[in-house]
Structures are given as structure tokens and as C-alpha cells.
Amino acid sequence: MPIKSTYAIWNNKGGVGKSSITFHISTAYAEKNPSSKVLVSDATADILFQKFRENQDRFTSPSKIIQTIQDFRDYYSVPLRDFNTSGVVAAHLGKPLSKLTQGEHQVYNRSVRVVKARIQDCQDAINDVLQKI
Structure with missing residues (x-):
């Protein structure tokens, strides 16, 4: 099956929500296009671990x-400040x-409160991106 389109979420700064936003855009796209096959690659952690x-x-x-990429992710991925709390x-x-x-909700053994209005804000932001794809 040929690749119909490719998109990239990019920012030269780490910790701004690229992985979270990519996850949400791809799952929302897949939900709205159930006959499509969606492939997502998150190279960010791999590249950062190499660096x-x-x-x-x-x-x-x-x-x-820190010996493995999972150790790296577990140690350096704790802060929840990007893409609103709901998206993370x-x-x-x-x-x-x-x-x-x-x-x-439990995230990295911490209790994090999610508010319905913020969930909707995130969904609205994702839907705005999907309208442009």
C-alpha cells in the first residue's frame, strides 16, 4: 500500500509536547478515518537517548x-507541563x-487531576489541526 501522506510535528526544543500532540493527532485521525492505516514513529526519545x-x-x-532507553524515558519524562495536563x-x-x-489519574506514581473543560480544549486544538490535514 503506498504512503498517501506524511506529516511531522517538529520543534527544536525538547519538552514542548511533540510526542503528546503527535499521539493525539494520529489517534483522532484514525478515529475519524477508520479505513485508513495510520503509522506513527516517535524518534524523539531514541535520538535524545543517543545524544x-x-x-x-x-x-x-x-x-x-541510566542504561536503557526506558530508563531514560522514565527519568527524564516526569514533568507534566506540556500540551495541557489533559493531553499528557x-x-x-x-x-x-x-x-x-x-x-x-495516576501518572508516574503521581495523582494528576484532569478537568473536563481542559479535555475539551485539547480536543478542539486537535480538531483544528485535523481540519488542515
């Missing part, structure tokens, strides 16, 4: 030894925003 291994002094010193919580739980509910 970490090459130049650890450019990163905040970890309090534990939904991505962490592996849920599309349309399935996220208001209330307390």
Missing part, C-alpha cells in the same frame, strides 16, 4: 544509572482524548 549517551554532561545529572495524561494512559474522563 545522552554521547554527551551526558549536556543533561541534568541523573540520580540513578491521555498520552501516558494510552487513551485518545475522546476517551479520557475528568478526575484523578
